[in-house]
Amino acid sequence: MISKIAWKNTWFKPLNTFLSIILLTASVSIISILILLQKQFEEKFSSSMDNIDLVLGAKGSPLQLILSSVYQIDAPPGNISYTEAEAWMNKPMVESAVPLAYGDNYLGYKIVGTTENYTKHFDLKIQQGNLFAKDFEVVVGSNIAANIGLKIGDTFFGTHGDVEEGEVHDHHAYKVVGILVPSGKVADQLILTNIASVWHMHDHEHKGHAEEAHNHSAEEPHVHTEGEEHHHEEVNPHEGKEITAVLLKLRNNMAKMTWPRIIPQNTEMQAASPALEVNRLFALFGVGISALTYLAYGIMFISGISIFVALYNTLKERRYEFALLRITGATKFQLLWLVLLESIFLCTIGFILGIVFGRIGLYFLSVSSQEEFKMAFDPFEFLWKEEGMLFVATLAVGIVAAIIPAIKAYSLNISKTLANA
Amino acid sequence: MIKTQNVTFSYSATQKFHFPDIDCPNGQTLLVTGNSGTGKTTLLHLLGGLLQPTAGNITINNQDILQLNAAKLDAFRGQSIGMILQKSFFIEALSVLDNVVLASWIAKKSKAKEKALSILDNLGLKDHVHKLPSQLSIGQQQRVNIARALINNPSVILADEPTSSLDDENALIVARLLSDLAKEYQSSLIIVTHDQRLKSLFNHQITLS
Numbered sequence: 001m002i003s004k005i006a007w008k009n010t011w012f013k014p015l016n017t018f019l020s021i022i023l024l025t026a027s028v029s030i031i032s033i034l035i036l037l038q039k040q041f042e043e044k045f046s047s048s049m050d051n052i053d054l055v056l057g058a059k060g061s062p063l064q065l066i067l068s069s070v071y072q073i074d075a076p077p078g079n080i081s082y083t084e085a086e087a088w089m090n091k092p093m094v095e096s097a098v099p100l101a102y103g104d105n106y107l108g109y110k111i112v113g114t115t116e117n118y119t120k121h122f123d124l125k126i127q128q129g130n131l132f133a134k135d136f137e138v139v140v141g142s143n144i145a146a147n148i149g150l151k152i153g154d155t156f157f158g159t160h161g162d163v164e165e166g167e168v169h170d171h172h173a174y175k176v177v178g179i180l181v182p183s184g185k186v187a188d189q190l191i192l193t194n195i196a197s198v199w200h201m202h203d204h205e206h207k208g209h210a211e212e213a214h215n216h217s218a219e220e221p222h223v224h225t226e227g228e229e230h231h232h233e234e235v236n237p238h239e240g241k242e243i244t245a246v247l248l249k250l251r252n253n254m255a256k257m258t259w260p261r262i263i264p265q266n267t268e269m270q271a272a273s274p275a276l277e278v279n280r281l282f283a284l285f286g287v288g289i290s291a292l293t294y295l296a297y298g299i300m301f302i303s304g305i306s307i308f309v310a311l312y313n314t315l316k317e318r319r320y321e322f323a324l325l326r327i328t329g330a331t332k333f334q335l336l337w338l339v340l341l342e343s344i345f346l347c348t349i350g351f352i353l354g355i356v357f358g359r360i361g362l363y364f365l366s367v368s369s370q371e372e373f374k375m376a377f378d379p380f381e382f383l384w385k386e387e388g389m390l391f392v393a394t395l396a397v398g399i400v401a402a403i404i405p406a407i408k409a410y411s412l413n414i415s416k417t418l419a420n421a
Numbered sequence: 422m423i424k425t426q427n428v429t430f431s432y433s434a435t436q437k438f439h440f441p442d443i444d445c446p447n448g449q450t451l452l453v454t455g456n457s458g459t460g461k462t463t464l465l466h467l468l469g470g471l472l473q474p475t476a477g478n479i480t481i482n483n484q485d486i487l488q489l490n491a492a493k494l495d496a497f498r499g500q501s502i503g504m505i506l507q508k509s510f511f512i513e514a515l516s517v518l519d520n521v522v523l524a525s526w527i528a529k530k531s532k533a534k535e536k537a538l539s540i541l542d543n544l545g546l547k548d549h550v551h552k553l554p555s556q557l558s559i560g561q562q563q564r565v566n567i568a569r570a571l572i573n574n575p576s577v578i579l580a581d582e583p584t585s586s587l588d589d590e591n592a593l594i595v596a597r598l599l600s601d602l603a604k605e606y607q608s609s610l611i612i613v614t615h616d617q618r619l620k621s622l623f624n625h626q627i628t629l630s
Contacts, residue, residue: 011514418466
């Protein structure tokens with residue numbers, strides 16, 4: 001019955017209630033989005049980083065190299081010579097090496113030329129069909145298969161560059177021969193083929209439209225620079241060919257430490273450590289996330305003040321209500337509980353709405369980040385520990401805000417209140 | 422049944438009240454009159470256990486209420502004392518019916534909904550039970566107060582100026598209603614008032630001075 005009074009009172013002054021709930025909802029939804037984002041972001045980054053000790057790529061920003069090669073987010077810093085890279089890939093300290101060659105996309109999904117090693121490295125399984133065996137055969141990630149409905153046997157033309165609106169390579173069609181099992185890694189969003197396919201796709205183009213291709217590479221120098229040197233015929237099939245990056249797993253810890261220094265000194269390449277760069281990235285993100293978290297806790301603090309003011313302001317008019325409850329036999333403790341309960345109700349409603357709106361917000365964020373970065377977030381994941389803590393924090397704010405009004409109600413002098421009525 | 426002996430009370434060293442003894446058996450009505458400042462409301466609060474006397478005894482239903490600790494006194498007040506106040510106070514957010522039922526829940530932990538409905542019906546409020554108290558007239562609100570005071574069959578009904586905000590006609594109706602109900606429920610009724618209109622209605626009177 002006390003809870004019924006508290007519940008009815010909550011809705012009797014809807015304006016006060018509304019303000020407090022809006023503030024609470026805002027802070028809880030921001031915090032829950034941040035919690036989910038941070039966790040899922042780090043999970044995605046860490047899972048894709050497994051097994052990669054170093055990444056070989058063109059000189060430039062190491063972070064850009066890692067982002068482009070491991071996470072397929074940024075454009076690569078440039079290309080490297082395959083022969084030069086091969087020299088390092090074949091060293092005995094290398095346990096496995098995965099070469100990557102970029103150039104094209106299909107509807108915005110990157111087509112990556114690589115070897116079988118890519119699937120081994122990231123522990124990817126084929127759901128249907130086989131791995132690519134011949135040129136222009138591709139294996140597509142599970143999200144692509146689901147989103148654009150590619151099936152085994154389908155063919156499509158790649159688009160030059162990394163944006164959907166580029167020039168279409170309409171002379172060679174790719175053919176889907178396999179679909180990957182969902183892994184939660186970037187491979188879900190990739191189209192994999194062999195390196196030769198990427199080379200051939202562009203060979204043809206440059207033979208056919210050399211001039212045009214030249215213009216093209218001038219426009220997008222970092223995506224597709226191999227075109228510039230392509231005209232002369234090669235003896236060694238790999239001689240003069242270019243790739244974008246190589247993912248390396250090393251046997252030797254010493255090499256992990258020394259290669260990042262040795263390689264740039266002796267070659268036109270650099271070797272970057274994903275662990276190091278991603279930590280740097282998290283540190284950068286961390287500042288932003290902490291700032292937003294502080295902001296959200298600030299809003300929660302303000303909502304606490306709003307609850308306090310709302311309860312405190314109504315104390316004066318409600319003291320007769322309290323006196324009435326006491327003369328009908330209610331104890332002091334029941335009055336204390338009534339006031340606390342009203343605040344707890346507000347906080348619970350605010351928390352539930354906050355979690356719901358946070359999920360909705362994350363869903364829209366996920367839709368747009370999937371369009372822009374091919375990175376999806378799961379809005380339906382519940383982090384019981386973190387969000388439980390958030391609920392406890394919200395309740396604590398409510399209880400602290402209500403404690404002074406509740407004690408005032410508890411210690412109300414009924415005789416005096418009634419005598420002065 | 423309510424009895425007092427040698428009850429004194431002081432707000433400060435200069436302001437002391439010495440109240441005449443009261444003995445009001447079940448079913449009887451006692452009118453306590455007096456001018457402002459003679460301690461009428463103070464006496465009523467003493468009888469209701471809202472104030473502690475400096476000395477003396479107050480016995481309700483053979484229970485010395487001064488022997489009870491705070492929590493027991495709250496419970497005893499809920500079960501054995503019905504209070505009707507000068508102004509009508511309500512839980513504004515609850516309906517008329519819920520306001521009356523609330524008193525039964527606080528005192529006995531059970532919701533006497535049927536009984537509340539029948540009392541409200543007796544008091545002519547049948548059509549208003551689901552309204553909010555603020556939607557009723559002052560006379561109707563006072564009757565809801567009476568219903569709330571009666572819901573737990575109290576031994577004692579304490580009424581503080583129950584008629585002062587009512588017009589002549591309603592004042593007499595409410596006063597008679599109270600005294601009839603006290604007889605019907607076998608409660609002792611103590612009315613504290615300066616309302617001269619009631620003096621002619623009741624035989625048992627005490628004047629404070």
